[in-house]
Amino acid sequence: MTEFLQLLFQGVSLGATYALVALGFVVVYRASGVINFAQGAMLLAGAYTISWLATDIGVAFVPAVLASVALLALAGAGFQAGVLRRVAGEPTFVLVMITIGAGIAVTALIEALFGADQRLLGDPWGSSSFHAAGVTITWVKLWGIVVTVAALAAYFAFDRYTRWGLAMQATAEDEEATLSLGVPVARVHLITWALAGSLATLGGLFLAGFPSSPQPTLGDAALRAFPAIVLGGLRSPTGAVVGGLLIGVTEVMTSGYAPSSLGDNFYAVAPYIAMILILLVRPYGLFGRAPAERL
């Protein structure tokens, strides 16, 4: 039983992180219909920036995190303004491919700059933990859950109660109409990508935490958040959260309980298998709806 609870805790904390990453995707998709395949690279960049500031430059941890969030927000917005805006009229497919290209380039660049070895994240928690009900609770994972909940709450509040949140929803619904209403759509896109960058950084922070560390393969871990967003239905923030939790728990449970006949590291593909199976039954994810068609 305690093993189950232990795995459950780890699954929830991983799921929380995936939820953060997934939310970053959903935010971009809702506003522009683009799946940002560069999210993993942004996540990686976020984790490495924190690590670099905290360990190489010697900045205190919390300021390092805040600075990284800001830097990545800027980078995201910069990418939107510098690259994506130039191809604004092209089909979504083109934009998606551009994010794929950007993602590869950034991931390789990070590896080129920092090498392929593991680094220190520079966080104050390390491997410290405490015990509760027979379960070992590592501080970093607990903080992961806390920060995720806070970030999600902040996002939902922003989405529902501020005019920028409304502007983002409107832009997602019908960009031209929104533009004609005088909403600064260009700024909405900037904010969207800035948000994606910040969420990616926070996701990267916790994915890089104990027992992991900043390393180039983090980007692949981010790819496992894809099933999360697909499961949730690409447009639903709630779906992203539920999807993220589901995937995190699935992944950890499979690593704990999967029979060896399914192969080594089955947990890495379990999310994708789960995703495909669910999509067969519900082609738009658990929370998604078939888009209304105007012919």
Added chain:
Amino acid sequence: MLEVRDLTLRFGAITAFEDVSFDVARGELLAVIGPNGAGKSSLFNVLSRVYEPQSGSVRLGGQDMLARHRSELAACGVARSFQNLGLVGELTALENVLIGRDHLMRCGALRGGLGLARTEERAHRDAARRALATVGAQDLAQRVVQTLPYGDRKRVELARCVAMEPQLMLLDEPVAGMSAAERGDMTELVRRLHRDQGLTLLLVEHDMGMVMRVADRVLVLDFGRPIAIGTPAEVQQDERVIRAYLGEELAVGA
């Protein structure tokens, strides 16, 4: 040929249209008109199976159309034109019309790739060219569609519909967005398709003038309810119709 009975469509608390009934006889051109928001586009979308009505029935040649999915329309003999144009810009006019022939063609990808489908291809190309000739666009066959002016594209779109060899053609606001001259040409073209080719057409349109010139009968909707059905002359003098349009400019094409 087309029998619509008591058709009702609601979106939540909003009624798009209610209790719409009408027939379209073979070879007839029925136009559905009404002021903005009258529900004619929604009606059109139900007929072309985009929307699911709450109640009522639609029968084409005795077949229950509401049981059909929109991907079955072509097989049922229904061709519809698209307002945002169903044309593929990078293809030529002929290729676009050939897409309309797709449901009549049998050759699979294997034969196509191996170059074994030439005979069938030739036959259908001839049919496609005839369709283009019907709309007066035979010279446009090799032109890439995105280089064509809007009026010509609309012709090609119609040719595509004709090439489908349908029992019933659904035309979605054929003169929308057109200049006065283009409107005249399109009106004449629709009249020709109806009179000379003997096609059965159901038209949804905003432009009264066009409708009066081509329709055998007109169904007038207002706020989702049918208020009159009859010949253009009858409908034009109908009090209820005049009242519905009162305060609105009659969109009579010049």
Added chain:
Amino acid sequence: MRRVALPALVVFAVLLPFGLSAAQLTTATFVVIAAIGATGLNVLTGYAGQISLGHAAFVGVGAYTGAVLGSDHGLSAFVWIPAAGVAAALLGALLGPIALRLRGLYLAIVTLGLVFIAQHVFFNAGGLTGGPQGRAFPAVQLGAFDFSPGKVLELGAVTIDSSGLYYFLALILFAAATAFTWNLRRSRAGRAMVALREREAAAAVMGVDVGRVKVTAFVVSSFLAGISGALYGSYLSFAQPDQWSLLMSIQFIAAVIVGGLGTTAGPLLGCAVVFALPSLLKDLPFLPAEGSGGLSAGDLTSITYGLLIVAFLTLEPRGLVGIADRVRRSRGNDTPSKTPKLTVTTPKEAHP
């Protein structure tokens, strides 16, 4: 222009190996082998507009089918090469029901999953794939022609070595693949694919069997990927499962984009750029020596792929073919561009 260019191109392609060094010929052979697979992806993504990140999975399936039938069961290359295509095509057909139900981006993500799942299977099915250690792949033997490394073919005054033999075989298969897809594009299936790409919702109403078209596109694409994989494995003669990775899928995507999506010349041009790139970059003077840390050739290659994709899509979505087109037109040739444009401008009318 095409009338003159094609025979000239063929002559050039046939004579090329005799003017290249051994290392260059190796690269050229890989390029042509990859071009077979890229031709397939061009059908799926260029004609039918389906984003697939899963190409590497089909290439891998083709490679291992060739290995199992050729090495483990001793069958002739006349059997295992086509069988590789068929095996991959079957997998592509299996993707059918999934592809039918999913729109655009959902499908792209499922294909992403496919690469990971395929690699997982490759790593674990040791009996077929050799597991993480990898396995040997059979050399091609077509009747009297033995493609094994070290063997040479003497045709009168001309000597063709193993690389050359692979090159010519790949060239023949590539030419066949290109002819097939060229015909396809001008046939009913090709038009249906373009309609699917540009007007998916309307296409069904127009009578196009959208489901069947999607499956067809996947089957054609994966068949060619399988053939490409069989040759690839055979030419490499040894490979580990990490060969058939997401990076390989992305190389193929980069190739079709850089070459020009949906064009005829695109796949080969794109592969020439993408698959020749690593060997070109390896010799760049400013790169530090292997293993000394810092910028590695691998990283630089990836960065370049990424930037190429971004640059081409931002500046010239029609790829190299589009650039060639532009150059031709700027020289005063007034005919409208024949290369497909990715966007279709349609007048936006208000919906009443």
